[in-house]
Amino acid sequence: MIVDGEFTFSAPRHSVWTLLQDPDVLVKAMPGAQRLITTGDGTYEGTVRIGVGPVTAAQWTLFVALHDRDEPKRYMMKVDTKGPLGFTRGSASVELSDEGEGGTTMRYHADLQIGGKVAGIGQRLLDQVAKQLTRKGLEALSREMELRLKLSLGGASASFAVGTSAVVDGELVGAADGDAVDDAEIQNPESGDAPESATASSADGDAAGDTAAHPVEPLAEVASPDSPLPPGLASDPAPVDDLDSRLPPGTV
């Protein structure tokens, strides 16, 4: 399965490069991500909770390895996930270029093998799901990036540490907020195809221990086309009658 496209962040390229490789940022943006830690230089391990359509959500372990890093232009990554519903294996490339005034365009191309039970439910569903989640993830990533930049520029002391509600302007970023958290699962595609999940060595080394063990509580809703968005989640302003808008981030 190929997932490719481009996305523009309103942030300068070097910032995007750094944040893209920060497990803290990624775990918030990656739909269904529960935990993401650095295991070495450019290698990461984590868990995500994912279901696809009629296939019930389950926990998948995730392994990512970056290579061929050419800061701040491009990098490649290898992705492996494994769980009771199957596996995905693949690679992705990410390219960054300047866009307009202080913006960055990311071009991504991921080529994934999917196997096991989840593959048997049909390519057409997975395709749609992957694209949608990638988009949701990138949007969430973008918001997170903007947030961080805003706050770091403003010198705010808000911390992005583990588990605190990152509620800003009424918007919940990612699924880190205790409010929006219940026991049900976030439905998610294979995390491997969210290219923004490229994790980087946390060069900042900030509270690495805390950020590393970032348990994200799953959302209350079992995702379905009819689930309402959990409170605080950014919703599309325009009422559209399509699947995307009626699902919380990360649901399929």
Add this chain to the structure above:
Amino acid sequence: MSGRYVGQSVSRNEDARLLTGHALFVDDVRLEGMLHVAFVRSDHAHAILHSVDVSAALERPGVVAVYTAADLGDYWRPGPLLVPPPPIEGIVFNQATQVPLAKDRVRHAGEPIAMVVAESRYIAEDALADIVVDAEPLEVVADLEAALGPDAPIIHPQLGTNLAAHVVQRHGDYAAAKERAAVVVSRRFHYDRGASAAIENRAVAARWDAQAQEMTIWDTTQAPIPIRNGLAAMLGLMQSQVRVVAPFVGGGFGPKIMMFYPEEVLVPWAAMKLGRPVKWTEDRQENFYATTQERGQVHDAEMALDADGRILGIQDSFFHDTGAYDPYGLTVPINSQCTLLGPYDVPSYEAEFRAVFTNRITVTPVRGAGRQHGVFVMERLLDLAAREIGISAAEIRRRNYIVQDDFPHDHKILFQDFQPLVYDSGNYRPALETALELIRWDAFPAEKAAAAAEGRRLGIGIVSYVEGTGIGPYEGARVTVEPNGRVRVATGLGTQGQGHYTAFAQIVAEALDVDVENVNVVTGDTREFNWGTGTFASRGAVVAGSACHAAAVKVREKVIEVSARILNVNEGEIELSNGTARVRSNPGHSITLGDLAMRANPLRGGVTPGTEPGLECTAYFGPDRGSTASGVHAVVVEVDAETAMARFLRYVVVHDCGKLINPMLVEGQVQGGVAQGIGNAWFEKLVYDDNGQLMNASFADYLLPTSLDVPDVSMSHRETPAPMNTLGLKGVGEAGCIPTGAAFAQALEDALSDYDIEVTEIPLSPNQLFEMLRHAPRRAANTNPGTEARA
């Protein structure tokens, strides 16, 4: 023999049980203390299996046992080769059979790795998530030609190759034929099949009675006796200690005669080990990964003809996907190779195939068993040749049929039953003419034009085929008249909906002149009958039916003999009528069969030495070769060139299956077969990716035809009786589905004759057809001579 019952559409005596929901299917088996099974199956199509950690699963409450290959000890071994390769000169055959649980290596997605036994299926499935499999993925073998290339990963390292078999059969001299030819047509064809998708999935239940030292196994098998024999041997038991029951089975279609599936082998073993009954029922998604299926072949075929369109010779070379293992030998590709010849006179034939191992579930026969592929190639070559020569599809077939006085017709190659491919009987031209009439072939150009005026595109197709049926080795039956006058028939065959219970009753009722409702047929239970092979290859009614007949005739002889003695007349004066034996000239002087049975089993007194008690006889029928059924299918389709949607408007089947025991049952088989043929042509396709992953493992995406997709088939039966058996029977179970793909292809091309397209691949989907039309050059409508020259 024809009359009171045989040849009549008698209502089925098994229906009441099925209709009321009281019929026992294997998943209905409920035993005290029964445990349930779920399997950890490989996600990867090809991988090294490093380790399987089941510790967490064992901790789960409700889980009773978890087994991996290591736990099986000596019980772990590859399954038997069910069908050895035929004794064809120069044959290359590499055997590799399935194992109960993967050890070291997995070779297809879905291969079982661990077996969980728990108090309920729900708990067993929960436990699957507890089990951690450490598998190192290997490169996957998916493409048939690449599989034989130098860089291909080898699925069975001990073989050193992915070649499962190489077979060459020939007669005549194709090269010389080609030299003389006025027309040579050659193409590459792709023919793919699919899952049998019986509505009932597989299931196995077993109970080991340690006190009686008896094993009872309920199994959705088409072959209870061989299963009994094999499992008894594997479990170290006497055959008499094992009883296999195939109760009502919800559709077989072939994969339920694949034997010694991992689950079949493990469930009884677990029942013995745990001392509790064990049951496993497959779910639908599992069925796509765990039950065998038929898949594709790629043919490079060529036909050489003279200027009149008569075949001088055919050359065909194909690749056959046999899947990860080949326990069923070469049945499917040999059928393709042989059935390609069809009802035609082919003076020279050069046929070669390579069966290839791939990382997908094993291929074994599915209704048609490889015949579809061969028929498609032949029929398409004929259509292409007809177009070139400028004659109609019907005419080119007429010119090539084997003529009536050329029977038995020896093709001088070997068939799947290891016998020479000899057609015992047949009469093809009349069937074609009848089909042309029923489909309204002559009026079709006008019909087509009228439809075109309304903006509708219609197309017509007609194809012919021959089907070897009723092959050996043998079946048996025991007929017993009981003291109450009822007749009991026992045979080793199983039944999966064909109406064997009724068809066999008809045969026996007729032979003994009793009411068919007084005949009780028992089948599918090894305790009832000890010898037999199974339901496959359209042989059930032919072979077991013939055995029933033979046994009934022997009982009849005994009845006459004993009654003559008792009634004190010559045997020649006895006649059977309505459950009695009576003196022809004095009908009042009679004795009922029931009384006769009692008298034949005296409690006191002497008997003539050598007499067998009772009115019971066992007989076996083993033909030295099969009988040749044949048929013609004709179809009218409607196609929308914009949406690429097609539908079947009219369907005609004219077939010769010899004597009909029960016309109603035969029609049911043909109608049902056509439905599967339609599925194969247009709806069903197993979509595998390059990594051996099945992308459509559910009915949501693997489409079975519905009531809206299958027209009522108009049928005409012809009976050229088979000389191979007394009743003149031929098989019909697969007739409906064999040439459908070929007929569809011809009709599509006819409907779309203003597009320059060729259908060389089945199944087609609307998507594929759409793409074909998009890229096809246009031409003037009806330049295809095949549709004009309707002579």
Add this chain to the structure above:
Amino acid sequence: MPSSVPISVSVNGRAYEHEVEARLLLSDFLRQDLGLTGTHVGCEHGVCGACTVLMDGEPVRSCLLFAVQADGAEVRTVESLAASEDDLHPLQAAFRDAHGLQCGFCTPGILMTMIPFLEQNPHPTEDEVRLGISGNLCRCTGYANIVRAVMLAAERGRGGPGADATIEPRGVPAGAEAH
């Protein structure tokens, strides 16, 4: 341990009070807990229709329902149709007479789909019947005789001239030929 939910459900006119796991499928409840194995499971994803039963008069896929959803409902399965094998429901008799079943596995689901169908459409056309059974998959019959069976039942139900209707085989033997 999974929690149990008490349910009260009437099945084929008989009241049952059971404690079930929330995730127990209705099809499994009927087949395993109540021993009513006439309802068959073909796909467990709601496509084949073999598991169709009536819930409060409506045909439903019992494989897509949880037993707890049947709490308080009236369920009817194929076992409710006939008093005994010798006393079939007219619809069942029509299926036997028209050879509308072969292996019989999909049949209970079709019967339970057609019961309310015929109640609502006592005089259906063939096309209406075809549409009515289009949600039930049959792999054996090719549907033709199923349609005929339903039409036969409708015909007989009207008590009209077809009341004693029988089915003739469609094939016309072209005549036996001596070989």
